[in-house]
Structures are given as structure tokens and as C-alpha cells.
Amino acid sequence: MTTRYTEDHEYIKLDGDIGTVGITHFAQDKLGDLVYVEQPKIGKALKQGDDAAIIESVKAAAEAKAPVDGEVLEVNQAIVDDPSLVNSDPENAGWFFKIKLADKAQFDALMDEAAYKKLIG
């Protein structure tokens, strides 16, 4: 499974043509304790850069954006029920949604781990 990253601190892990999307450890640390998550509707067609999920922390409101074009296949209800999962395990149990990629070239153009690590310093 290959993982790519956006400048907005989302990650997407690709398995076949299905990507699992979430926010990075860096992003959850910046946001602080999450208190609310609103997921996109299953079946929703997203364009790259669209606001996909709403995230609220004790400090601020933010969005998780769609890293690529595609259709929402599945959302993680566990983080709606307990948003702190995103803080404790952002890149595994704290995933947001699964998206069926429309164009794999968009995925390939995103940052790899080395480039993302360089971005966040």
C-alpha cells in the first residue's frame, strides 16, 4: 500500500483504486483535542480540494479536503462517535473515509512521505 500526502495535511493510502483518507499526525497535533467530526455522505462525488469532512477541535474549526477526485465509498463512524481517536491514532484507527479514485494520476502527483516530512520540517 502506498501513501501520499497533501499540503493541507491529509494522507491517502491507496489499495487498488480505493484510497483511505485521513489527517496526519502533524495536523491533529496542530488542531488539538478533536471534539466533533462531520463526515461526507456515502456516494458523494468529490473533486480534489473540496471540503469533505468538517473537523472541530477545542481550539478551531477545520476541514479535511478530498486529496483526489472520487466517490465516497465508506466513512469511519468510530471517529464521529469518538473524535479523540483522530488524536490518538490519526493514521490508522482515526481514518476518515474511503474514496474510489477517478484518476490515479492525481494520486501519483501528491507528495510522498519524504517530501511531506520535508514540508512539515
Place this chain on the structure above:
Amino acid sequence: MSDSAEQLSRTPLFDLHLSLGARMVPFAGYEMPVQYPLGVMKEHLHTRAHAGLFDVSHMGQVELHGAEAAAALETLVPVDVIGLPAGKQRYALFTNDEGGILDDLMIFNTGSYLHLVVNAACKAQDIAHLKAKIGSRCEIRVRDDLALLALQGPGAEAALASIAKDVANIPQSFMQGGRVLLAGIDCLVTRSGYTGEDGFEISVPNAQCEALAKALLAAPNVQPIGLGARDSLRLEAGLCLYGHDLDTATTPVEAALTWAIQKVRRTGGARAGGFPGANVILAQLDDPSKVKRKRVGIKPEGRAPIREGVELQNEQGQKIGVVTSGGFAPSVNAPIVMGYVDTTYASTGTKINALLRGNGASVMVAAMPFAPHRYKR
């Protein structure tokens, strides 16, 4: 303009904050800790369960000396200062000629002078105001040499007692104060704070502030708490934040702070009026129909936090108010809101809507505080 272009001040605890792993942010011209590694949520809950130590040294401390100090200060606040006994503290408001609020503050009568604590963002303006208006009637001493710590929570008394030379000197009830020797340092201590919990504010010389903070942090169950939790704690306690819930266009009556205006300063009182905007404020007190909007607590039905600036609407979709503070309340485990609504909608239980991301979210006017006050009376 970037933040780095501004010259930010530091409190005497700056190095300690860094060593404790604080995340520092610009606030009211200071570099202040917004949170420590514990995080806002746990810092908040720790304060309610045990004790939290807050650096509030950015706030202004000013002394008024002289026989006329109390009478002079009464010309600037709608509050009974002359009747404030030695050893007692009182909440007050500087008002302007339109009846709006210039700042909120605490006044402590030491017995020989008045000790004022004012907001960081307003302190330069407050000091100028004091000097211009009453500088000829009393001596105004700006105490930049003093830092301020707040120790808050049910464990605050035990923590303070653990470093006090003589526990009998610790003020025994809410809004009392006096001098206490703490870790060998002569401090001015009042039993007060801004979290809704029992606790203390401790005025200490800058040079000794770090030693005092370290002594308090060494007491069992005392954690350093940042501005993030300070804000959620005060909001749960239904307490106003100047510049958000209070401003120059809002009167104390609209702000539901009439409890801060003692009878002696109201119509029919022995020293009625005589403060800026008295005509407006007393008219609103005498005739509630003159009060067009009011500060209220609001509880959202859903889980989504509703934040400052969100429009409030009636069920017909007309604007009836605005959110001035809002966020998630860790001790209530739900979002809470403070805002202003047209008086018609100000009764507890009134159903209104908040315009959240283009949609009307159902909310209800609710009694404050959201978390019960636990002051020691």
C-alpha cells in the same frame, strides 16, 4: 503584517513555560502558553478535578493610593468602592459616556490602598484613563514589577497551604484577600479567579514568580494550565471575556452584569450615578423596556461547536442576535455558547437557530453557569 513584526512581551515565566513544553501563541501583545503537553481537554478537566496553575502575569496591576482613592474610582465605575471593606475584593467595570464597557476589572481593598487587576489588552488604555480622570485625586502606581498567578480548582487550598508559612493567613472565603508568605515570598493573595472553581490569585514580585510557580507545581496534583483551558473554563462558568462578550457598545445591563452595580449607585441610592454613562445605565435599570438585547447562555441541540460571530435567528429566519463566545465544554461534554439576543428571545428555554455553515442549527436559550460555581463562601 506578520506576528514576528510585532514586539511581543514575555512574562517572568517564559522560560518555565518552554521547559514545561508549552505551545506559545501571541495574546494581547504577549507570548503566552495556549496549552501544555497535557492538552486543552485534559488541562480543563484536571482543573475541575484537582488544581491548575495559570500564568496571568500579562494582566495589568495598578494601585490607587490616597484618602480619596475610593471616591475617585467611583467616578469611573458603577460600583460601590467606598463601601468595600478592607480585605475584600469586588468585580467592577469601567464605563464610557454612552454606558458601554471600557474594561472589566477586579478591585481589592488592602486596607491602605486599592489594588486593581485589569485586562492585558486594555491595560495601557485603562492606565491612561485613570491618570486622565482621577490622577489629580489619588496616586496611581502601575505595578509592572508584579506578576500574577492563578491557582484554581478544588485542590487549590491544599496546594497553597502546602507552601504557606502560616495557613491562618490564607483568605478563608471567596473575594477575600490579604498578604501571605508563600515559599518564603511575601505575596498578595485573593480568593478569586475566573474558572468558577474555588481558588486564588497571587500577586508576586517578578523576580520571585518562577520560584513561586515551581513551588506550587511541586505540590501534589497541580498542573500548569494554558489559555485554551482558561477560556473553556471561564465560558462554562458563564463569565465574560472582554473584547468578545463585552465591549464599548454594550452596557452592563445588556451584558446581564446588573449584580455588579450595588444599590448605593442605583437610582435612589445614597451615591446614585456619578459614573460615565450613568444616564443610560440607570435608565435601563429603571425601565427594562429600554433594554433591547441581552447576554444569554445558549445550548446547541447537536454536537457541533458554534463559535464567535455566528448569527442567531428566530424560527422565521430573521436575525435576532450573535454568538460572542462558543466552543466545546469538556465538563458538560457538549458544545456551549454565550451570545446576545433581542430581549424578546432572552427567556430560558426559548428555541432559536444558529446559522452554522449556511444551515440553521437548533439551539435553546439556557441558564448560566453551564458548570456550577464552586466558590468557597
